[in-house]
Amino acid sequence: xxxxxxxxxxxxxxxxxxxxxxxxxxxxxxxxxxxxxxxxxxxxxxxxxxxxxxxxxxxxxxxxxxxxxxxxxxxxxxxxxxxxxxxxxxxxxxxxxxxxxxxxxxxxxxxxxxxxxxxxxxxxxxxxxxxxxxxxxxxxxxxxxxxxxxxxxxxxxxxxxx
Amino acid sequence: xxxxxxxxxxxxxxxxxxxxxxxxxxxxxxxxxxxxxxxxxxxxxxxxxxxxxxxxxxxxxxxxxxxxxxxxxxxxxxxxxxxxxxxxxxxxxxxxxxxxxxxxxxxxxxxxxxxxxxxxxxxxxxxxxxxxxxxxxxxxxxxxxxxxxxxxxxxxxxxxxxxxxxxxxxxxxxxxxxxxxxxxxxxxxxxxxxxxxxxxxxxxxxxxxxxxxxxxxxxxxxxxxxxxxxxxxxxxxxxxxxxxxxxxxxxxxxxxxxxxxxxxxxxxxxxxxxxxxxxxxxxxxxxxxxxxxxxxxxxxxxxxxxxxxxxxxxxxxxxxxxxxxxxxxxxxxxxxxxxxxxxxxxxxxxxxxxxxxxxxxxxxxxxxxxxxxxxxxxxxxxxxxxxxxx
Numbered sequence: 001x002x003x004x005x006x007x008x009x010x011x012x013x014x015x016x017x018x019x020x021x022x023x024x025x026x027x028x029x030x031x032x033x034x035x036x037x038x039x040x041x042x043x044x045x046x047x048x049x050x051x052x053x054x055x056x057x058x059x060x061x062x063x064x065x066x067x068x069x070x071x072x073x074x075x076x077x078x079x080x081x082x083x084x085x086x087x088x089x090x091x092x093x094x095x096x097x098x099x100x101x102x103x104x105x106x107x108x109x110x111x112x113x114x115x116x117x118x119x120x121x122x123x124x125x126x127x128x129x130x131x132x133x134x135x136x137x138x139x140x141x142x143x144x145x146x147x148x149x150x151x152x153x154x155x156x157x158x159x160x161x162x
Numbered sequence: 163x164x165x166x167x168x169x170x171x172x173x174x175x176x177x178x179x180x181x182x183x184x185x186x187x188x189x190x191x192x193x194x195x196x197x198x199x200x201x202x203x204x205x206x207x208x209x210x211x212x213x214x215x216x217x218x219x220x221x222x223x224x225x226x227x228x229x230x231x232x233x234x235x236x237x238x239x240x241x242x243x244x245x246x247x248x249x250x251x252x253x254x255x256x257x258x259x260x261x262x263x264x265x266x267x268x269x270x271x272x273x274x275x276x277x278x279x280x281x282x283x284x285x286x287x288x289x290x291x292x293x294x295x296x297x298x299x300x301x302x303x304x305x306x307x308x309x310x311x312x313x314x315x316x317x318x319x320x321x322x323x324x325x326x327x328x329x330x331x332x333x334x335x336x337x338x339x340x341x342x343x344x345x346x347x348x349x350x351x352x353x354x355x356x357x358x359x360x361x362x363x364x365x366x367x368x369x370x371x372x373x374x375x376x377x378x379x380x381x382x383x384x385x386x387x388x389x390x391x392x393x394x395x396x397x398x399x400x401x402x403x404x405x406x407x408x409x410x411x412x413x414x415x416x417x418x419x420x421x422x423x424x425x426x427x428x429x430x431x432x433x434x435x436x437x438x439x440x441x442x443x444x445x446x447x448x449x450x451x452x453x454x455x456x457x458x459x460x461x462x463x464x465x466x467x468x469x470x471x472x473x474x475x476x477x478x479x480x481x482x483x484x485x486x487x488x489x490x491x492x493x494x495x496x497x498x499x500x501x502x503x504x505x506x507x508x509x510x511x512x513x514x515x516x517x518x519x520x521x522x523x524x525x526x527x528x529x530x531x532x533x534x535x536x537x538x539x540x541x542x543x544x545x546x547x548x549x550x551x552x
Binding site for chain 2: 030061075086106107109118135
């Protein structure tokens with residue numbers, strides 16, 4: 001089970017207070033950690049446990065479903081150990097920021113820009129935090145759940161027969 | 163003492179060598195590149211947002227349109243993620259046909275790559291040759307799915323329908339002649355002095371830097387990292403196939419060219435093994451809660467029609483949970499991350515496009531070289547703006 005995962009054991013030894021949840025679903029291990037120690041945990045995973053590639057960094061908007069609105073998700077890959085690990089951390093709407101991971105993996109640069117652009121989460125210490133997919137003067141963050149699918153200032157599509 | 167100033171030059175978004183709507187702002191010292199700033203997003207269609215409002219089956223046609231030069235790879239990654247979420251087992255025949263098509267797609271994508279890459283560097287003949295061979299793959303696409311590019315052929319649990327009888331012969335004939343064509347391309351390029359001058363020592367990125375910046379696929383292997391998801395984190399039944407994983411040494415554009423050419427030869431071998439394994443049988447899993455019914459049952463029975471209608475209109479409820487499925491797409495690791503909160507639509511579908519992450523390395527690979535070398539770097543990264551912008 002997830003508790004027996006090598007990385008999870010090591011994390012629990014070192015960061016016992018920051019590990020909020022460990023889950024396994026379809027053979028994939030997800031560790032939810034506290035936002036305060038996210039950088040130490042990511043650096044530890046890279047330096048000591050050989051998670052040398054950040055495959056993906058994204059966010060999920062749980063508007064109205066969870067107390068803290070956003071969840072930032074890191075998909076890690078260890079090329080030497082042929083192993084994946086998912087780290088998640090909650091970010092609230094009132095303090096909508098999280099430390100950048102660009103110092104740990106250079107990949108994080110554009111991935112964080114995309115999350116900033118589409119979700120409006122700020123990454124503290126990011127070297128170049130600009131919008132990446134939308135234009136610079138765009139208002140709003142399209143992947144937020146309260147952003148309308150049809151775009152701003154347009155009537156929602158009600159179907160062909162309405 | 164005389165001082166010099168750098169000059170800012172805009173390249174794209176309408177530029178023949180940027181392979182789509184990519185805009186690069188270059189800072190130049192004479193003809194030497196000091197800084198490259200890519201601007202992307204011109205093709206943003208909000209696929210991830212749209213997916214949150216569609217059922218799992220309805221998302222599939224959106225995925226063809228990401229990397230439109232390798233549509234079946236996109237389909238494969240998505241359905242594998244949904245099958246993981248729903249724990250659906252796929253029949254053997256469907257699995258084999260998927261691998262045959264995924265490898266033909268790799269051939270197709272690499273053919274477009276070699277064509278455009280060579281054209282950018284000035285070798286027009288290769289362009290014409292490679293597009294000739296690509297046409298055959300397009301015909302195979304058309305034969306089985308009815309469409310040349312937006313195939314939408316795979317389904318959650320198998321395939322939309324079985325392949326026609328001519329399929330095996332057509333594919334077999336193609337992979338018989340393909341290695342000969344690859345020899346032709348190599349004859350035109352591998353020892354061509356102009357090609358060597360333009361590619362050897364161009365766009366060098368070390369193995370550590372490549373891993374750190376997130377390069378995947380042939381771009382990573384060209385830097386000497388022996389890593390292939392098909393072999394190392396196997397999926398879709400690739401563990402039953404034998405193939406070599408080529409690795410480069412000098413981390414330059416020429417090594418990435420060699421890696422991709424070997425990959426094309428290996429793809430032919432995998433397709434051959436797939437054809438040998440192809441046995442008659444069902445092409446859709448027998449899990450009526452998730453899969454569409456077979457077409458014969460839809461056309462010939464009222465129960466089948468109702469079943470089809472129900473799956474098409476309502477979809478299926480997924481369990482709560484989250485899955486990530488990465489596949490070795492022709493351009494690198496293509497990942498789908500699905501977050502389900504129950505219900506028939508995903509709470510979030512994240513697409514991890516290989517081109518997006520690979521393009522980030524462009525500045526590291528081209529600073530200090532000439533503008534003409536930048537064109538070779540864009541070609542060797544093998545980007546498609548459809549999946550970068552989504």
